[in-house]
Amino acid sequence: MRTITVLGATGSIGQNTIDVICRHPDKFRVFAITGHTNLNALVQLALQCSPRYIVLSDPQAYTAFAKILKKENCHSEILVGAQALDDVCCAPEVDTVMSAIVGAAGLLPTLAAVRTGKRVLLANKESLVMSGELFMNAVREHKAELVPIDSEHNAIFQCLPHDFEYGNLEKSGITKILLTGSGGPFRTLADESFDSITPDQACDHPTWTMGRKISVDSATMMNKGLEFIEAKWLFGLHEDDIEVVLHPQSTIHSMVQYVDGSIIAQLGNPDMRTSIAYGLSFPDRITSGVEAVDFSSLTDFSFSKPDQNRYPNLYLAIEACKQGQAATTAINAANEVAVDAFLKGQIKFTDIAKVNQHVLQKTDFIELTCIVQVLEHDAEARILAQQIVRKLN
Template sequence: MVDPALGEGTDGAPRRISILGSTGSVGTNTIDLISRAPGRFKVTAIAGGANAALLAEQAKAVGADFVAIADEAAWPALRDALSGTGIEAAAGDEAVLEAGRRSADWTMSSIVGAAGLAPTLEAVRRGGIVALANKEALVCAGRLFTEEAVRAGCRILPVDSEHNAIFQVFDDARRDGIEKIILTASGGPFRTLSREKMARKTLAQAVAHPNWSMGVKISIDSATMMNKGLELIEAHHLFAMPEDRIDVLVHPQSVVHSMVSYVDGSVLAQLGSPDMRTPIAHCLAWPRRMDTPVERLDLAAIGQLSFFAPDTDRFPALRLAREALRAEGDAAPVLNAANETAVAAFVDGRIRFTDIAAVVEETLQRCPTEPIVDLEAVFAADAKGRRVAAQVIAGFDGVSIAHAGAAI
């Protein structure tokens, strides 16, 4: 007998799911897992940004009821590709919000960046389960996001491998036994480099993550370690842990995905191969488990695991995120907006790799922290962070970067 409170149908009815950001790295991994479990899931809605061809192909493959594409210019291509299939489709931001509202027991939130906040909130308000990959949504809206989930009776499941690991070993019923949580970080492709060497790195080098295959933005965030900074803020909100009880530990092999340390000296960790299909499957089947084709961990073959303290002089983004979390108010959404703006400028070849954190720092200095009273204030802080970061970037000397305009 299935517990209806978990958002699953009874008598083995398939779990009805929607995927916001289905064409991305997390989205395609989610569809891969669904396709391997016929009859277990029914896809009600999928949404993407601009890739009409892949979105239409996915919709046909999984039999989605509704498809939304954010980019209105991509509408003719989507409409033509779905013609005669009977699949309902629409374009524009409102269509993506509609995908979030569509009836489902379980939603994957995997749009990249703050653009995912509004559609994810629609899914949260619907109730059921939201599997959260889109960390920027939680970084921006923080407590307002978690309060919205409580109000709607929505269960948030963490997809980020670190937070999923913590979720698996975090004794929520006996929180008084928990001392701290320890987020592991691979350190990214530039883990051992000096700032001078990092400054000369190209886009192709920045996205070449040593362990994980991910989208462009998160790969760059991993290289600057802003990803770990965003995850620190995410962990604070997901697990209601104060900032000073969240540690970061560099672990280049990405085998130990994170840890929880208890008052008696016990440290519980979750381990696995670096493949996002494990945490995604954990959320898809939760509270059960499902098979995945993920390569099984062979610790004897790996031989050694290593751990280092992070270096916030070479990776200032981590320090900036910690400071933004401590500052409270709108510092976190401003930090996130500045980072998204700076990453886009780096991708376009307008700034150097090491300028990304410099843009974020300068933006935060130019934006005195203001209180966040409601979601409108979150969107206003996001707009302010983008505007000020763009001004900071415009003030930089023009740089000539070899990767400008190059395909990734």
């Protein structure tokens, strides 16, 4: 029986995690769930999985949430604030933490789980984008178990040989990691229409169901850029070891190419419960609620190279990856500010890349040797991005 804390329970990853857990009450129990502003969804999840604790990141939400909880006759204990997030990750009863808080806010509680040697199911890509080397050093130092949950990285994880040594592609006969992406909803949209893209259009992904921030990142392909950076740190890769491939059908989630010409791919329907179930049960497999691919129904299986003019954010992220940790921390911060401004109608869709590029150009690429420096650098990049947004508004 594994005991689990779910960080970011009300997001799509969190809700799918609860779904898989509830299918296997003999294998998993929930210690704590956490949320931010979606209080009604948090209550419904609590009624579904009966956690011992519910953590609110915003202390001001406590009174309203307590009333809702009492009305629903839910007896979970409410905790509030950043320290409570860390506490439910580090609790001795917990052996597994699902890290599904979106954005930089997920870094510190995820690190807390790592430093107490938990199995960390990593869906928060920003943890590695912001602090890659520091994060992986902590994983090794504290003997934590890191299982990637993003469908692409989980696919790579499944396609690697069981004795893969971190960073040693040559020993395993690997020549390339092929990172697939759908290309988002605007893959074939005329270039001249990009200025008029609305937030609702950007959030209408053709194959995946995701939150609004991640949906916009998918539309700009910044999501794939962040995954490029994450893959580098997860598997100890050089930038030249990774190739991004457009695959609109989202059936192949990623591939590993070997020296003999073989390519091993992980396929499945576009449903995050597959990788969540694998992470929860690794190295075993359990039912996830996802139907297997019906190959007789596949009518199109296409691949192409992403166009730099159409997806400038992808290539900005790859360039940041080549420049180092300070650059990836900065572009992640800039992108969070820019996407938030776009979703609020303050800037155009095409302005997201302008904000990211400007911050990347103005960032001091200093060596970040501790998490405090990472957070300070992140804050400075956000201030710069906010200044650019105000000029564009």
